[in-house]
Amino acid sequence: MLNLGLDVVTTAAILFIVSTGLLLVFGVMKIINFSHGAFLTTGGYASVIVTQAGLSWWWGIPCALAIGFVLGMAVERFIVRPLYARPLDAILATWGLGIIVGQIITLVFGRGVQMVESPVTGALAVHGAQYSAYRLILVGVALVIALALGWLLNGTRLGLQTRAVIMNEALARGLGISSTRVRFMTFCTGAALASLAGCLITPLASVDPNMGVPWIVGAFMLVLVAGSSLVNLAVASAVLGGAQVLVSTFINPVLGGLTIAVLAALLLRIRPEGFARG
């Protein structure tokens, strides 16, 4: 029972970590960044590079953040910026970017699965039950990310401008806020977060050129349900992630893998605004 509870909490934390970057981009720019999966993959390979260079796994985190941010700069400028007015085309172009990144990684690293040694092994005893220490650490990481983003949005000038753009872009522009700059920074941050998430999940999943693809659909669904609020995303991760754990445990894992997508699609049919204003 306790184990199940921990499964729910850690799964929600992982989903939250993987989806925040997508949420940030969707909330501010109103486009779905399907290259999110590619950024996850990039982050995964960042940790491969770091460990192959003989450095500690933890160096992968700053490395992944930096690579994601820099890559995000180029992508925003050349692919996303021309497509603001065509949100459905933006989905396609970013998906195409995902193909390009996947192929380049394949050309450089080969098609095979790369193993990354887990930085933290073993289990922690929680009230007598043994539980994977790394998964528990991720809960803390999710909290740190949430707090950091909360501070960025609510405690900095750029964050204030970002919230203004989220609420009313035309008005924000009228007040002299450069929405181009806000979008640029948002996209780069979103890309960096995706890359970070890719690095963080390497101890749990194998690293291969298409590792991002299975994650993106789930993240996409969570973001659609959550709208543009971090709190809603946390709620959505907990509810849908929890449902996934329960279905996997009690019914079967295949159905469990579909839970998020199907539940989210049905939820959006009944309540198009998702968890927003709920």
Next chain:
Amino acid sequence: MTLKNGVAPAWRTPVVIGVAALAVLALGSVVLPTFLVNNLIRAFLYAALALTVDLLWGYTGILTFGQSAFFGIGAYAAGLVFTHAGFSLPLAAGALAAGLVCAWLVSRAIGWLAFYHGASPLYASVVTLVLPIVLVQGIYSGGEFTGSSSGLSGFDSFDVPLEAWFFIAGAFLTVVAVIAWLFVRSDAGRLLVAIRENESRCEYLGIDVSRYKARLMDVCALVAAAAGFLFACVQMVVAPEYAGFVFGTELVIWVALGGRGSLLGPIVGALLIDVGSAYLSGNLPYIWTLLVGIAFVVVIVAMPRGLAPLAANALRRAVPRKRRIAPVAVSFVAAPARERERDDAQSPQAALSLRDVQKHFGSLKVLDGISFDAHAGELLSLIGPNGAGKSTLMRCIADGAQRSGGTVEIGGAEIRKLAPYDCVALGVGRKFQTATVFESLSVAEALRIARYRLAPPAKWQRDTTLELPQPALDVLRLTGLDKIPERECRYLSHGQKQALELAMVLALEPRTILLDEPTAGLTKQERTQIGAIFVALATRYRMCLLLVEHDLDFVREISSRIIVLHQGRIVMDGGVDEVVNSELVRAVYAGESHSDAASTEGGA
């Protein structure tokens, strides 16, 4: 091109080209090398599948990732039956039927989920994305029965030589392409483009867009399932990848590269890329996919219409000749007057009746207790400062789902929660504040879309005449639009667009017309002209006009009655002179303190 009986033989060119294509296929099956024949069979089926994606996405604007799922359903129907029950002709026919029925049922479910009044286009894409994912997981968990991740192979199929399959697959593609060609070029097919360009305008023209999209998806699902069935029969292998969403995105890529919204583009795109991969992916394993990915991104960002227009332009420059598809000259004629109108003119019932209509967003009351009747022959103007709730009131009359409380009756029938297209059927037409027309349709095509509900257009050809009710014809004549039926709407002036939209609304033969600032941005002369039209609609054709206007002089000249709206309430309702000369109106318009207006309200 010769004209027979005034009707262009629209079927002739596509059918001739189709027959020519079949002849080329027959020849190709004999001369082409086996490796190419083998790959082309598969590519033909993929191209037919890409055509359905093009119809849904390129023409109608529904971005779908789910056509692969329908293809997979058709393929697995064949694979499962042939593996578990063996192969025979009746079984094959049964498998095809089962595949089609399954695809149809799934498509109905998807249509119900994805298309409803007010659904966002993104949501439809989400649903088509979830479908293949669910289907593939289902196949994975099918164990021995579905062959799980390795699929089914080694089953028997039709004993037909490769050359014959080449012809069959090619003929399938040709038939699908010719039918699609006839349909998209027909009068009814223009609705696809109209939906893509302005879904909301279509709904306010009385067209149930969601239903139409769902039917289109049904047809596309059936074609995809048939293609999947043929695929399984010829390849004698089915695998989950063919039903998966990655394949679904590949289809979108082929269509985007070839040219969405054209028919030849996606066919060529699918053939070239699929056959190209067969030849090149062996030598350049990852580079080929990389190149396709780069081309895709570049095309989406820089050439949204794909490579087809580019190729077409190059061809036109290289081989100068007259336009292949001569525009069909459309002449407007008067539609026979309907019985209904005469009845209504005499009926004493109010054309429009509102009782205690409310609209609030949270605690903010935008409309509060609006009640009034309007009769046939009245030209009723709604005035009031910005934010008074005039446009909101218009919306509440034309869309049953908008108001928060109260009742609205149109011609004696309550609108309940009816969607805009059902409100149109009750006899109300709405002209938007900004002129909304279909940018890439011609004037005549736009008007034909407006007639869709009352006079369904021809499905496989283009008519040379268009019947319009007299008021719509009057508007076209007065503004000169009747002389330029072939002009694309995007090239019209602002005033012409306003007039065209008015004519489109009149083509619905409404009894009540809602006009939201119809003179905004018009010149003085156009304004006088349109004012005269309004008066004629009310007096000569006995319609009921509800007009939102800011220009008090214009309102005074044409109205028969004026309602003043202020802060969501009716503060005055009366004759023109009475209202225009009242202190209250001056107070409201001069922006004097709200308490003044409110205190006078009791006496109004």
